[in-house]
Amino acid sequence: MESSLLFVSIVSSRIFKFSVGEAVDGTSTEVAVHEEAIAQLSEPLRILTKSGPSARAGKATWKDVSKDTFERFVQYAYTGDYSIPKTEKRRFVPRAEELPKLESEEPQATAAPESEPNPPAESEPEKISEEHVLTTDFRTLSLPLLAPRDNYEGTCEPSVDFEKDHSYSNVFLSHASLYVLGHVQLIENLKALALYKLHKTLCTFELDSENIGDITDLARYAYSGEDKNAEEGTGGLRGLVCQYMAIHARELHKDVKFMNLLVGGGQIVQDFIKLQLQRVN
Incomplete structure (x- = not known):
């Protein structure tokens, strides 16, 4: 009623x-x-x-x-809900020799001859990298919604399918811009919804040397303008973005545009260092 x-x-x-x-x-x-x-x-x-x-x-x-x-x-x-823009096909795919070399692209050790296999003992536990643990932690972040949503199928729910040859900048920024609008106008329900959708999209996103710029665009927007959400520190939009950057620092630091963003200094560097220190401790 x-x-x-x-x-x-x-x-x-x-x-x-x-x-x-x-x-x-x-x-x-x-x-x-x-x-x-x-x-x-x-x-x-x-x-x-x-x-x-x-x-x-x-x-x-x-x-x-x-x-x-x-x-x-x-x-x-x-x-009570909003549609998400579609990802856009990348207009330019760099040649392999132009791409920054990521950790995963380093030459692999020469495999042992088939006649001399050296499989691990069955009792040996699987080694889990720190990055894997951190990524798992990011995926399990609790970002609750504060109000019911209509969840129109096909338009409002973030896709769980990653499209490798598509740019995600417009999708990331759609959520981030609504979060900022909600922050300025004190609409807590909208902030929670935008953060929920951004987190879900980042969990689907598979970072590689071709799409690092999408994350750089998101970080630049989240940290441009000290009046956007500065008082939240590492909470809210900036906190989510900075956690993602800290987890993927090894890949991101090899991107020129991302490093130029950090060279500019400001709150993004302070938050980034704080989270990196938390990882060490």
């Missing part, structure tokens, strides 16, 4: 217009939504739409929110 009443209050409320994307898309886009769909999400949004200059004018400007991010935000406002 409550959901029915909420739906009625939303569709019967006045139309409120947002002008979005000018600073990130290069052009401004106007989107009309029902006032109550936005107002019910948080106190700052209730104030925005129901009191003050923006409420009287019936419109607001969000220059730093892209059109794509805002459309997913509006979908979340109406339904």
